[in-house]
Amino acid sequence: MSFEKVAEASEIQSGNMKKVMVGGREVLVANVGGKYYAIGNVCTHMKGDLSKGILDANIITCPRHKQKFDVTTGKSVEGPKIMFFSPKGKDEPKYEVKVEGNDILVSTD
Numbered sequence: 685m686s687f688e689k690v691a692e693a694s695e696i697q698s699g700n701m702k703k704v705m706v707g708g709r710e711v712l713v714a715n716v717g718g719k720y721y722a723i724g725n726v727c728t729h730m731k732g733d734l735s736k737g738i739l740d741a742n743i744i745t746c747p748r749h750k751q752k753f754d755v756t757t758g759k760s761v762e763g764p765k766i767m768f769f770s771p772k773g774k775d776e777p778k779y780e781v782k783v784e785g786n787d788i789l790v791s792t793d
């Protein structure tokens with residue numbers, strides 16, 4: 685498995701997140717309680733930009749229709765809200781993360 689440096693640890697403080705590009709894909713890197721996680725950044729519903737959403741502990745809420753994902757697993761924990769129904773959401777891909785010194789690296793595959 686190969687990794688690519690995406691940010692410095694000091695850039696993503698606990699409770700924060702950042703959109704990065706890895707292997708041509710948009711990836712969301714989130715810091716939850718001092719540990720880093722990476723999932724797809726493009727919402728599986730209608731391509732909302734998750735980095736513009738709200739991160740509350742380990743749950744990111746899409747800014748468009750409020751689908752919620754667990755950033756530690758990529759799983760959709762609540763579907764998008766459209767009018768009066770809330771279909772089941774699709775999961776985001778999850779990527780491996782490692783920290784070397786002050787560098788955050790994300791797997792390219």
Ligand code: FES
Nearest residue numbers: 727730732746749
């Ligand atoms: S685009 Fe994310 S919930 Fe619709």
